[in-house]
Amino acid sequence: MLEKLKKSLKEAPVIQKECDGQTYNYFIHPISDGIPETDPAILEEIADFIIKDGKTGGIDKIVTVEAMGIPIATALSLKTGIPVSIIRKRAYGLDGEIELSQSTGYSKGSLFINGLDKGDRILIVDDVISTGGTLLPLLEKLGEAGIDIAGVYCVIGRGSGAEFVKEKTGVDVTVLVDIDVSADGVSVIGGVK
Ligand SMILES: O=P(O)(O)OC[C@H]1O[C@H](OP(=O)(O)OP(=O)(O)O)[C@H](O)[C@@H]1O
Numbered sequence: 001m002l003e004k005l006k007k008s009l010k011e012a013p014v015i016q017k018e019c020d021g022q023t024y025n026y027f028i029h030p031i032s033d034g035i036p037e038t039d040p041a042i043l044e045e046i047a048d049f050i051i052k053d054g055k056t057g058g059i060d061k062i063v064t065v066e067a068m069g070i071p072i073a074t075a076l077s078l079k080t081g082i083p084v085s086i087i088r089k090r091a092y093g094l095d096g097e098i099e100l101s102q103s104t105g106y107s108k109g110s111l112f113i114n115g116l117d118k119g120d121r122i123l124i125v126d127d128v129i130s131t132g133g134t135l136l137p138l139l140e141k142l143g144e145a146g147i148d149i150a151g152v153y154c155v156i157g158r159g160s161g162a163e164f165v166k167e168k169t170g171v172d173v174t175v176l177v178d179i180d181v182s183a184d185g186v187s188v189i190g191g192v193k
């Protein structure tokens, strides 16, 4: 299961990023960074797994976060015919736009939700969950806006972000592959069976 993804993760280089006086071991992989290039067979493995998992029925929109959720959401959209809505890092000033603050282990910024309506039933997909500092505020804002979450998939999980989000929101985050990242590289430590 997801063998191409797992094999490629073990080959991912790691660099150090500094944020708030802390060093973050940042892995570089086609799914999380588009570098060196993305094998469509890996995108297909991911989309096929999510579809087989059975939560795409009755969904109005696949929702993802700019930038690296986009290829995953697009692969899923092409296979299911479900449209994609993208949470962007820039403001548009449209009526009903919702801003939220995002923090990762290496960055801070704002995200802007547009194009989702109260009562929409959505599936969220993203490339990575690490601290949960992106997904937690996003789920909170979507909840306040009356959006119905059918499922959340993060392809790569590192650290305890998924558990943190579950504890704070009650929402289950399905992580396809769990990894450990050190300055020496990436190891695959678990994931969906
Ligand atoms: O659990 P967290 O610590 O929040 O990390 C996960 C987030 O980090 C990356 O976003 P980034 O803003 O770097 O976006 P990118 O897709 O543009 O690389 C990734 O796409 C997730 O959204």
Ligand code: HPA
Pocket: 025, 026, 027, 028, 029, 032, 033, 104, 128, 129, 130
């Ligand atoms: O280490 C990382 N690499 C790529 N994307 C990420 N998003 C959170 N952590 C990471």
